[in-house]
Each structure stands twice: as C-alpha cells, then as structure tokens.
Amino acid sequence: MISPSIRKKFNSLQTQQDVCILGIETSCDETAAAVVKNGRVMLSNVISSQIALHRKFGGVVPEVASRNHTLAINTVVDEALAAARIKPQDVHAIAVTYGAGLAGALLVGVSYAKAAAYALNIPLIKVNHIEAHVAANYIAFEDLKPPFIALAASGGHTQIIQVNGYNDYRVLGGTADDAIGEAFDKAARLLGLPYPGGPEVDRLAREGKPVINFFKNTKPAVQKDLRLSYSGLKTALVNYLNTAKMKGEPFSAADVCASFTAAAVDNLAETVLYAARQHNLTDIALAGGVASNTYLRQKMLTRAQEEGLRVFIPPPVLCTDNAAMVAARAYYSIIDNTHLAALDLNAQSRLNNGF
Ligand code: KG4
Numbered sequence: 001m002i003s004p005s006i007r008k009k010f011n012s013l014q015t016q017q018d019v020c021i022l023g024i025e026t027s028c029d030e031t032a033a034a035v036v037k038n039g040r041v042m043l044s045n046v047i048s049s050q051i052a053l054h055r056k057f058g059g060v061v062p063e064v065a066s067r068n069h070t071l072a073i074n075t076v077v078d079e080a081l082a083a084a085r086i087k088p089q090d091v092h093a094i095a096v097t098y099g100a101g102l103a104g105a106l107l108v109g110v111s112y113a114k115a116a117a118y119a120l121n122i123p124l125i126k127v128n129h130i131e132a133h134v135a136a137n138y139i140a141f142e143d144l145k146p147p148f149i150a151l152a153a154s155g156g157h158t159q160i161i162q163v164n165g166y167n168d169y170r171v172l173g174g175t176a177d178d179a180i181g182e183a184f185d186k187a188a189r190l191l192g193l194p195y196p197g198g199p200e201v202d203r204l205a206r207e208g209k210p211v212i213n214f215f216k217n218t219k220p221a222v223q224k225d226l227r228l229s230y231s232g233l234k235t236a237l238v239n240y241l242n243t244a245k246m247k248g249e250p251f252s253a254a255d256v257c258a259s260f261t262a263a264a265v266d267n268l269a270e271t272v273l274y275a276a277r278q279h280n281l282t283d284i285a286l287a288g289g290v291a292s293n294t295y296l297r298q299k300m301l302t303r304a305q306e307e308g309l310r311v312f313i314p315p316p317v318l319c320t321d322n323a324a325m326v327a328a329r330a331y332y333s334i335i336d337n338t339h340l341a342a343l344d345l346n347a348q349s350r351l352n353n354g355f
C-alpha cells in the first residue's frame with residue numbers, strides 16, 4: 001500500500017521546478033548510485049565494479065555479486081550524495097532497478113532503496129533496467145526526445161525498441177536466442193580471454209582484419225522480420241577453432257575477433273537502420289554495454305549518416321551499467337504518474353513486458 005501522503009508528494013513533483021532523484025542499480029556486478037536533476041543533469045555517478053572479483057571465475061557468480069553489493073552499497077550511496085553535494089533530506093525521490101537481472105543482486109538495491117525511501121519519507125520509483133539503459137541517452141543528449149528507435153544491446157538483451165514516448169516502449173524485434181553481449185563473452189572465453197570478454201574482443205578486433213567468413217551460406221544483410229540470432233555464430237566460432245586445433249593450424253586471435261565482431265554487428269546495424277526506416281523514424285539511440293563497442297559505434301555512425309538518419313550513442317560509462325540512467329528513467333515516470341512503488345516492492349529477475 002502506498003500512503004496518501006507519499007502519493008501526494010509524488011504528484012507534487014510533477015510541477016516542481018527542480019527534481020533531484022537518487023538512483024540505485026545492483027542488477028548484475030556493478031554497485032552503483034547517482035544523483036540526477038530533472039532527468040537530464042547528472043550531478044554524480046558512482047560505480048563500484050566487481051569485475052576483479054568475478055574474473056577468477058570467468059563470469060559473474062550470483063552469490064558473490066549479492067554479497068559484494070551488500071558490502072558496497074552504503075559507501076557507494078554516500079559517495080554519490082557527497083559528489084552531488086546534496087544532503088539525503090534534499091533528495092526528492094529514490095529510484096531503483098527492480099528487474100531484470102540477478103534476483104539476489106537486485107534484492108540488495110531494492111531493499112536498500114525501500115529502507116531509504118521509508119526513512120526519508122519520500123517516493124520510491126521502480127525502474128526497468130532496459131528502459132534505464134535507453135534513458136542514459138537523455139543524460140548524454142539534451143535534445144533527444146521520443147519518438148525514436150532504440151537498440152538495447154547488453155549481456156542479457158538484444159532488442160530493437162520503438163520508443164513512442166517517455167513511458168511508451170514497444171519491442172519490435174530482437175534476438176531469438178543469445179544476447180549479443182553474451183555472444184561476445186562466449187567468444188572471449190573460447191579464445192581464453194579474461195572476463196568480461198566484450199571489451200577484450202573489442203580491443204583485439206581493432207588490431208585485426210575481418211578476413212574470416214564464419215558462415216558457409218551468406219546471411220541476408222538485413223533481417224526484415226527483425227529477428228536476430230547469435231547462437232549460430234557462436235557455433236561457427238567453436239567449429240573454426242576446433243578445426244584449426246585439429247589441423248594444428250595457427251590462427252590470428254585478432255583476425256578472429258575482428259571477423260566475429262563484424263559478423264555480429266553488420267547484420268544488427270543494418271536491421272536497426274531498416275527498423276527506423278520502416279517506422280519513419282529518423283533518430284536512433286544506442287543503449288547497453290555492447291553500445292560501447294568500437295566497431296558498432298563506428299558502423300552505426302557511418303551508416304546512419306549515409307542513410308540521412310541521426311544516431312545517438314552515449315559515452316561508454318553511460319552504456320554499461322550505472323545508476324544515473326536509473327534516476328533519469330525515473331524522472332519520466334513522475335511526468336506520467338507511473339511506477340510509484342509500495343514498500344513491498346520485490347526484485348524480479350525477469351519482467352514480462354517484453355524486456
Ligand atoms: O549493459 P551491461 O553493462 O550489463 C547488462 O545489462 O548486461 O552489458 C554488459 C555486456 C557484457 O556482455 C559485456 O561483455 C558487453 O556488454 N560489453 C561489450 C563491450 N563493453 C561491454 N561488448 C562488446 N564490446 C565492448 N566494448
């Protein structure tokens with residue numbers, strides 16, 4: 001149950017001139033807190049990464065992630081408030097990612113946010129992680145407004161979304177199997193590169209050439225049904241590496257990375273551009289960790305320019321998990337009077353609205 005006084009406070013934020021939101025994000029392996037004013041102005045953005053802890057396991061260990069969120073959350077929030085030069089009692093609302101993500105990891109942020117909202121007697125706003133990734137663009141680009149096409153490309157998602165309004169998201173298509181970030185991480189593991197694999201593959205790809213064709217049959221340049229797939233590419237890489245090993249043939253890891261990246265990205269980029277044209281939209285916003293990929297960024301910029309479309313790509317720190325995007329997303333919930341959460345808010349590892 002939401003108390004009438006909290007609901008009143010939430011409603012009053014609609015007409016308030018400056019709204020400062022404290023965002024909290026713990027869905028995977030980053031403990032993050034940030035303060036954002038009016039959905040656009042980032043006053044602080046603190047991220048405590050657990051990468052070093054998970055590296056020795058070759059991937060995120062959910063229990064380790066939850067435990068370390070618990071250890072880090074107090075300090076991270078204190079740092080975010082201090083860096084924003086704002087006192088807890090001057091925060092107008094608390095926003096928290098409640099899904100999708102690792103249940104135990106999400107619960108740390110959700111529990112903290114509930115306690116803080118209760119203690120400060122301010123509204124708690126629940127945030128969908130993928131919508132938050134998209135909202136990172138509002139911080140990076142002052143003039144970006146819906147409608148636009150968003151590509152959410154992360155470790156768990158690859159989706160082409162029609163953003164019709166700040167609270168109106170329609171999933172047009174996406175992967176039928178693995179997420180693109182997952183594919184990058186698997187490729188890295190097969191090549192013996194450390195976790196997280198995406199940035200490692202990116203780094204090596206810049207030194208190589210896309211000379212290897214992983215597919216016997218050429219794929220169409222565009223997936224007109226907007227259905228993407230990465231499991232076939234992963235299998236092709238496994239086969240390529242096994243054959244090289246069996247024959248004792250040397251291969252260039254840099255060329256493998258460049259070829260894998262081109263195979264994963266070219267089709268995706270063309271499909272996103274196609275979706276924009278199909279829906280008569282001229283703006284495309286990239287979101288999620290994979291949006292920090294050098295080749296994807298370059299490809300989208302070049303191709304969009306050729307097609308007369310505009311592409312928005314946040315700086316890498318706003319593409320990977322952070323809490324500024326969570327606070328930005330929540331600001332737009334206030335405008336449409338949605339996502340106000342009660343103190344029985346639970347974490348949800350999957351959300352059933354297509355994200
Ligand atoms: O959005 P994110 O930080 O967390 C999730 O919501 O999943 O995305 C993480 C994913 C990982 O799979 C990581 O390997 C990938 O994004 N990634 C990259 C790059 N940086 C992060 N993939 C390719 N190139 C990069 N530069």
Ligand code: ZN
Binds near residue numbers: 321
């Ligand atoms: Zn994410």
